[in-house]
Amino acid sequence: MASVMSQCAKCSISSDERACRVEGGEGPAFCPTIHMGPVIERARQRYQHPDIREFARQSSIQEAEGYADRDARPSVNHPAKPRLQEICEFAERMGYRRLGVAYCAGLLSEGALLEKVLENHGFEVVSVVCKVGCTPKEEIGVRDEEKVRIGEFETMCSPIVQAEILNEAETELNVVLGLCVGHDSLFFRHSKAPVTVFAAKDRVLGHNPLAALYTLDSYYQRLTT
Numbered sequence: 001m002a003s004v005m006s007q008c009a010k011c012s013i014s015s016d017e018r019a020c021r022v023e024g025g026e027g028p029a030f031c032p033t034i035h036m037g038p039v040i041e042r043a044r045q046r047y048q049h050p051d052i053r054e055f056a057r058q059s060s061i062q063e064a065e066g067y068a069d070r071d072a073r074p075s076v077n078h079p080a081k082p083r084l085q086e087i088c089e090f091a092e093r094m095g096y097r098r099l100g101v102a103y104c105a106g107l108l109s110e111g112a113l114l115e116k117v118l119e120n121h122g123f124e125v126v127s128v129v130c131k132v133g134c135t136p137k138e139e140i141g142v143r144d145e146e147k148v149r150i151g152e153f154e155t156m157c158s159p160i161v162q163a164e165i166l167n168e169a170e171t172e173l174n175v176v177l178g179l180c181v182g183h184d185s186l187f188f189r190h191s192k193a194p195v196t197v198f199a200a201k202d203r204v205l206g207h208n209p210l211a212a213l214y215t216l217d218s219y220y221q222r223l224t225t
């Protein structure tokens with residue numbers, strides 16, 4: 001059991017004074033940087049594994065190179081690359097050749113476009129749709145009235161099969177495109193290769209779930225009460 005329950009999202013210390021941003025900085029009573037030293041130390045040890053260290057190092061370089069004009073002073077954030085470009089660049093940095101794409105049947109054309117872009121960058125792409133295997137939902141105990149289309153045969157989304165097919169292909173990085181809530185969790189857990197998300201599914205908001213947060217004071221007020 002942790003000594004404190006981290007609640008960074010409730011932190012009111014200004015960014016340039018936070019313990020996690022400046023050495024010797026401040027933190028509230030629930031601050032994990034100040035009060036969870038042993039956990040942090042244990043986690044930091046893992047970066048000493050050569051593969052993890054290199055993955056983390058390249059991720060950090062990719063992060064920084066996502067900005068232009070980094071030597072300008074005063075410094076102003078100038079983001080310069082869409083995520084699609086960042087995924088291609090990161091995979092290149094890591095020297096990966098074979099990528100997996102685990103996508104949702106609701107985003108068929110997007111899956112085809114993503115595959116095309118990755119192939120154009122020289123990657124070998126193994127793509128697998130969520131409905132792969134054609135397993136009926138009844139197999140996991142879903143009742144007829146719990147289906148999307150009640151009264152019809154319906155194939156379950158099968159993220160474990162997606163992961164196993166990509167595992168079998170020995171992909172080096174798997175890219176998730178629009179898997180459902182929960183299905184994505186199963187995919188993350190069962191994929192052997194590291195996973196990055198290209199897009200999170202939001203059927204209502206054009207796959208931009210943040211729009212609900214941005215309109216929480218107005219159209220999505222009901223979610224706060």
Ligand code: SF4
Pocket residue numbers: 007008009011012013018019020021026027028030031032033034
């Ligand atoms: S780590 Fe500490 S200082 Fe940083 S956001 Fe969390 S609570 Fe605030």
